[in-house]
Amino acid sequence: MxxxxxxxxxxxxxxxxxxxxxxxxxxxxxxxxxxxxxxxxxxxxxxxxxxxxxxxxxxxxxxxxxxxxxxxxxxxxxxxxxxxxxxxxxxxxxxxxxxxxxxxxxxxxxxxxxxxxxxxxxxxxxxxxxxxxxxxxxxxxxxxxxxxxxxxxxxxxxxxxVGAVIRDELFQGSRTKGFERCKFNNQKPVVLIMGGSSGSQKLNDIIRKNLPHLLKSFQIIHICGIGKVDQSIQEKGYCQFEYVKDDLKHLFSVTDLVVSRAGANSIFEFLALRKPMLLIPLSRQASRGDQIVNAESFKKQGYARVLEEEELTETNFIKELENLWKEKDDILTKMESFKSEKSKEKVIEIIKNA
CATH class of the missing domain: 3.40.50.2000 (Glycogen Phosphorylase B;)
Structure with a gap:
């Protein structure tokens, strides 16, 4: 054949x-x-x-x-x-x-x-x-x-x-490897912060300026973008990466909350993994506004809180993150109603029959 x-x-x-x-x-x-x-x-x-x-x-x-x-x-x-x-x-x-x-x-x-x-x-x-x-x-x-x-x-x-196509590997993470990779423990919740593949300098600055306050309540995994790691910061409970590929599944396994841009593939992966999220979509000045619409859809369904780029300040960020933690159980309950439509299998069938 x-x-x-x-x-x-x-x-x-x-x-x-x-x-x-x-x-x-x-x-x-x-x-x-x-x-x-x-x-x-x-x-x-x-x-x-x-x-x-x-x-x-x-x-x-x-x-x-x-x-x-x-x-x-x-x-x-x-x-x-x-x-x-x-x-x-x-x-x-x-x-x-x-x-x-x-x-x-x-x-x-x-x-x-x-x-x-x-x-x-x-x-x-x-x-x-x-x-x-x-x-x-x-x-x-x-x-x-x-x-x-x-x-x-x-x-x-x-x-x-067809729904969202989710990578199977993301469900195969090890909590032990995740904690080891970041040198974290299970004494405080973990927040995974990612500003997209190129990073968000504004978000990076806010995180770093407020580390003393954030680390009182959380451990922080910060995926900050290529060339944006600050080697001068060596705080316990804070772990920086430029970009993560193979280890991402392990980091997700220890993550309790996610702070992210609102690209569709990413937010559907967070949803499938049952990770309550604070979404900071790219502004209309920096994009065509697609992430804003994605984020509003998830907010409407109760899967996420949303903080607009124009409203991203140190005070608002800390407030929204704290509110997300308070609401995480309600968000998780709403996320349970999301069911996979076997999207990947459906897409493969369509491709093969094209």
Missing amino acids: KQKTIVFTGGGTAGHVVVNLALIPEFLKDGWTVHYIGSHKGIERQLIEPLDQVTYHSISTGKLRRYFDKENFKDPFRVAKGTLQAIRLLRKLKPQVVFSKGGFVAVPVVTAAKLCRIPAVIHESDYTPGLANKLAFPFAKKVLATFPETVKYLPEKKAEW
Whole structure:
């Protein structure tokens, strides 16, 4: 029997990669040949290249900015170049299907798939679709959504709600390893603070300025972003990381509360892991506002408290974190009503039948 081949794409942020990381092992287990098309220097390269049995290919990509920048004039040429590169790759690899998680690098890949007559499946994680996915929708065979409400924003004949795809490995953490990794104990609750793959300098500063107060009540795991670790801080009960990959499951196993941005993949993982969360979404000035909508959806359902970036001050942060701790039992009760829809299995079936 001829071995089947799949091409994954998506990048720019970790959120555009984690669903692929959840799906890739399943296709390898089923005997598929797996390739990944990403950018030259994006975070997807760091996350995917180390994987066994997965071949990484890089192409040119534009950023598709919504604001004026002289680089905007160069981006169409970069996207065109990336599309030609993707066409050459797809003709060489001859995959049965392309799966896209979105991000700027995915646009030339999905476009090339259409031109090569290869079915492409897109997964949209956020409540409202991003610009890159909107541009790619016409070239896809199916468009899948995490939030049921998102379907109304998608092409009617292609849209399907599948729910959140969660990485199985996150449920396999060891509390012993988590405590050892951070040199913590079980005497105080643990707060995991993460400002996205690039970190949040404003949040980092607030945490560090208020460590003496925070450490009276909590132990702090601080994932602060690449290049943002402050080596001068060596406080008991405070553990810093630039970025965490393999050990994340162990850190989650000891975590009682999460403070995070509101990327859809992350917040659904917190929900599946039953971690009450304080969400600080990216502002509309720094994004298209998707995280704000994601956060408000979770707040409405009782899964999270929300603190807007514009309202993020030392006083408000401490107040919201303390309120989250007081409300954690009510939030956990509401989280118990969330049921997995076997989303990963559903997505795999759709991809294989595309």
